[in-house]
Amino acid sequence: MTPQKKILVIGATGYVGSHLVPNLLALGYQVVASSRSIETLKHHSWYSHPNITLAEVDLKDEGNLYDLLEGVSEVFYLVHGMASGPDFYQYELNMARHVSNQIAKSQVSRLIYLGATQPNNVTSTHLAARKVTGNILRDCGKQVIELRASIIIGSGSAAFEVMRDIVSHLPVITTPVWVRSKSSPIALYTMVGYLTKLIEVPIEGSPVFDVSGPEVMSYEDQMRRFARIINKRIFIIKIPLLTPKISSMWLTLVTTVPKSIASALIDGLRYDLLPSGKDISTLIPVPQLGFEKAVESALSNECDVVKNDIWGFDPDAIARWHRNYGYYPKHAGFTVETDATAESLWSNIQKVGGDEGYFFGNWLWRIRAYMDAAIGGNALNKRRPQRISLQAGDYIDSWKVIHCVPNEHLSLLFGMKAPGLGRLEFTVINLGETRLVDIRAWWHPAGFRGLLYWFVMMPAHIFIFKGMAFALAKKSGAKKTLPSHHT
Structure with a gap:
């Protein structure tokens, strides 16, 4: 060599x-x-x-x-x-x-x-x-x-992840004939x-x-053998009328x-x-x-999904990861372009949670906290560090700071009880005369329940994050704020 x-x-x-x-x-x-x-x-x-x-x-x-x-x-x-x-x-x-x-x-x-x-x-x-x-x-x-x-x-291979999601998320699988x-x-x-x-x-x-x-094996055989590996029973029903176009629309919901x-x-x-x-x-x-x-080799390295800088190598995130979680995260958010300064935006981002609330729709956040408390969660506990500036490891209510770059990025580990693993991110990108502000949730669903939870929460996410982004810009002294096409 x-x-x-x-x-x-x-x-x-x-x-x-x-x-x-x-x-x-x-x-x-x-x-x-x-x-x-x-x-x-x-x-x-x-x-x-x-x-x-x-x-x-x-x-x-x-x-x-x-x-x-x-x-x-x-x-x-x-x-x-x-x-x-x-x-x-x-x-x-x-x-x-x-x-x-x-x-x-x-x-x-x-x-x-x-x-x-x-x-x-x-x-x-x-x-x-x-x-x-x-x-x-x-x-x-x-x-x-x-x-x-x-x-x-291997983890991240699109064909493998489609198969894994279909098997993990659905007890009864309706497929086109191409599974043969x-x-x-x-x-x-x-x-x-x-x-x-x-x-x-x-x-x-x-x-x-x-x-x-x-x-040499069929895609159907791969799904059945994968199901046995994760100890799950599945039923496969082949439907000839499922064209590739219909199949891709259906897969959007389950993968x-x-x-x-x-x-x-x-x-x-x-x-x-x-x-x-x-x-x-x-x-x-x-x-x-x-x-x-x-397959076992791929699954044995699954926690690598969260052993990286995105998750701040956070031990809580790594401990909570499960190999049946979706590899690729679902996400929803909203981006605005504003003339508020990065420093002013960051100053307000660091005040998120606690008595300050979440900039917009605090009553919805409160309802979600009560829902969490009803099943044994601690989202009603108001927590914030004594200092003004945030750093990795700090707790904000049920969230945990896992990544923090002043004036640029704040990532919070989702702490409520729900079927999956998620984080909430605040990102500020300086464009010179203006700034992009993006508020976005990322979610690795745990099986079908995790996907169902995500889609049920989707309307609220879209409504809340849009309101949060505009409210944050206004609170930061913005004179001009517009929805961004840079998402």
Whole structure:
């Protein structure tokens, strides 16, 4: 191994990239981790490692990547555009062209791209985008190694999380006939192993490899076996009339996976996603995990969801996390743009709770506190620190401060009794002449009850957070406050 090698990971905050980066660091490589947001990179435990460089890069901008690629020998391309909405196909292709053009002018010797299994006669926009992205990247003139995988079993993998949510949230599952489609799911542990070893393995040309697990199984079989792992009985009823479009609308209600990603993903799950080309395992021997062991491995690391800077590495949040909680959080909030100063806004944010109340709708907050007290909660207890300024570890009524950056951000751990884990955030972003103020709740639901709780509370959340944002700005001396389109 050559420890001095410099590796660029494009998509370092994704579910594969965030596990690949610490592996590369452990092997002694210099790693450049890129994301659209430096703050998102800082949420990971490895962000302060001495061998890492954090880079904020938005690939939709046609900016020069020369500084990012300087000294880099290998690049991992692990991004997709499904979260960008229905126009993600062109978005993905534009990103790939930009990266391909920039790498062509660099000293990079090898690009490793994680794509998707390609069945015949595909009409799935998601799978088509993955294929064309690989073709575009190969135009860079460098060596490009493409790995094509179907379903990856790991926390954060959209296909895995959709399955987990469906099984965890519903006792009776109505599904379209695509649940009979087959794939060969692979453990995240194995996938990261292949990617890591590809840095040093000598390979000729720009080959495409299939990456698969040790078993071929239907999506229905995966759901049934997952249910047995978590000791849950499920009943599956297949309904032919459930089209992909109807399925994606239905999934919005039962899964925590973002709607745009779930919709694009469902379109691809209609097909048998089976390997048909050269198997990477013939070149690189990496231990394979069966389905049950892959799932157990994913679930054993579940508390990593809250072992990060977003939750302030708070021990209460970590202790309360349960592996049956939704991986992706639901969220609701409201953002305004105001001319109130950041200092004035922050001064008032720190007064939240206690006798001051919550800026708006205090009677609703009071009703919720009584509801909590009725089932044994302590939300009626008024608590605040003696000092004016807040810091991590302080208690405000039933909330706990888990993250606090003066004039910028306050995050409170939800302390009332409810089926799930949540937090309330106040964020101030300075735009120069004006400030953005965002008040937002984040919620990891505990099964069906947790989802039901979220949707029941949704109207109140929308009403309250809008009122809170305007009231906070007014209390902070704002002369002008408008709803923001920067949400």
